[in-house]
Amino acid sequence: MPAPVITAADLTKKYKEFAAVDGISFEIAPGEAFGFLGPNGAGKSTTMRMVGAVSTRTSGDLDILGLDPNQNGPEIRSQLGVVPQQDNLDMELRVRDNLIVYGRYFGMSRADCARKADELLEFAQLSDRAKAKVDDLSGGMKRRLTIARSLMNDPRILLLDEPTTGLDPQARHILWDRLFRLKEQGTTLVLTTHYMDEAEQLCDRLVVVDKGTIMAEGSPAALIAEYSTREVVELRFGSDRNAAVAVEIEGVGDRIEVLPDRILIYSNDGEAELAEVTRRGLEPITSLVRRSSLEDVFLRLTGRSLIE
Numbered sequence: 001m002p003a004p005v006i007t008a009a010d011l012t013k014k015y016k017e018f019a020a021v022d023g024i025s026f027e028i029a030p031g032e033a034f035g036f037l038g039p040n041g042a043g044k045s046t047t048m049r050m051v052g053a054v055s056t057r058t059s060g061d062l063d064i065l066g067l068d069p070n071q072n073g074p075e076i077r078s079q080l081g082v083v084p085q086q087d088n089l090d091m092e093l094r095v096r097d098n099l100i101v102y103g104r105y106f107g108m109s110r111a112d113c114a115r116k117a118d119e120l121l122e123f124a125q126l127s128d129r130a131k132a133k134v135d136d137l138s139g140g141m142k143r144r145l146t147i148a149r150s151l152m153n154d155p156r157i158l159l160l161d162e163p164t165t166g167l168d169p170q171a172r173h174i175l176w177d178r179l180f181r182l183k184e185q186g187t188t189l190v191l192t193t194h195y196m197d198e199a200e201q202l203c204d205r206l207v208v209v210d211k212g213t214i215m216a217e218g219s220p221a222a223l224i225a226e227y228s229t230r231e232v233v234e235l236r237f238g239s240d241r242n243a244a245v246a247v248e249i250e251g252v253g254d255r256i257e258v259l260p261d262r263i264l265i266y267s268n269d270g271e272a273e274l275a276e277v278t279r280r281g282l283e284p285i286t287s288l289v290r291r292s293s294l295e296d297v298f299l300r301l302t303g304r305s306l307i308e
């Protein structure tokens with residue numbers, strides 16, 4: 001096993017008495033795509049700020065590339081690429097100039113900046129927008145430009161806080177494709193997300209976080225195998241009937257979850273459970289048998305849905 005690029009042990013961040021991050025431990029291997037999956041307020045951004053060496057920890061240990069961010073912030077930051085939750089591009093500058101100015105900030109020569117900017121515009125599929133105003137870019141393009149900018153200093157680790165929040169499905173897929181390429185090239189990706197599909201698509205390994213603590217850790221497939229069944233039956237009866245229906249389907253499947261808008265039956269054979277529901281004389285408005293996802297893992301671990 002190669003040495004981890006990031007190691008956190010009992011990492012804690014408190015704001016006054018409130019622990020936004022409450023004693024989490026994890027290791028991230030070089031070249032890995034590692035995710036923090038959790039709802040808003042789980043402590044993901046707070047963790048990312050500590051890993052990005054821009055916020056100090058209250059207690060615990062944190063090692064990034066063999067260095068302590070409390071002691072070696074600038075040295076660590078020079079080896080990281082950071083994509084914050086909100087794009088913070090320079091609106092005054094044109095697209096390509098955003099990259100050049102950022103490179104200069106890292107002490108790169110003008111020639112190196114120009115070469116690297118062109119290479120990254122190509123990578124981000126923005127070459128034809130090089131001279132455009134940032135304001136004229138779509139949300140997905142701005143996100144890709146922010147990623148391109150974060151790569152100017154050839155970072156060993158790329159930190160992405162909610163990389164596709166607010167983007168439409170097509171823009172998300174283009175972005176995922178770019179992130180796959182970075183992963184193929186060996187960049188370590190550390191990302192936060194509250195989208196289970198994003199975590200399933202991108203992460204080799206992830207931790208499920210809630211209220212500042214880690215609830216579970218593993219690959220998406222391993223987490224689903226450990227905390228859910230192979231299939232799930234989703235039934236909608238209309239919310240006013242959910243409680244009554246829940247009584248009538250008692251004992252069907254391995255486990256039943258009654259949510260405000262749906263009833264979920266967990267089972268390795270969804271079709272058989274759906275047939276049993278029908279046999280009991282129940283007629284859902286809609287029914288669907290699907291594969292288990294990380295959403296089901298989160299529900300099992302916290303009793304709450306990840307989708308608010």
Ligand SMILES: Nc1ncnc2c1ncn2[C@@H]1O[C@H](COP(=O)(O)OP(=O)(O)OP(=O)(O)O)[C@@H](O)[C@H]1O
Pocket residue numbers: 015020038039040041042043044045046047162
């Ligand atoms: N500077 C601060 N002062 C006080 N409380 C804070 C501060 N920053 C974050 N918090 C609180 O810490 C908790 C975790 O916030 P954090 O932003 O890390 O969550 P998150 O998982 O990234 O969620 P989001 O996706 O909404 O950013 C929240 O309850 C938040 O209100």
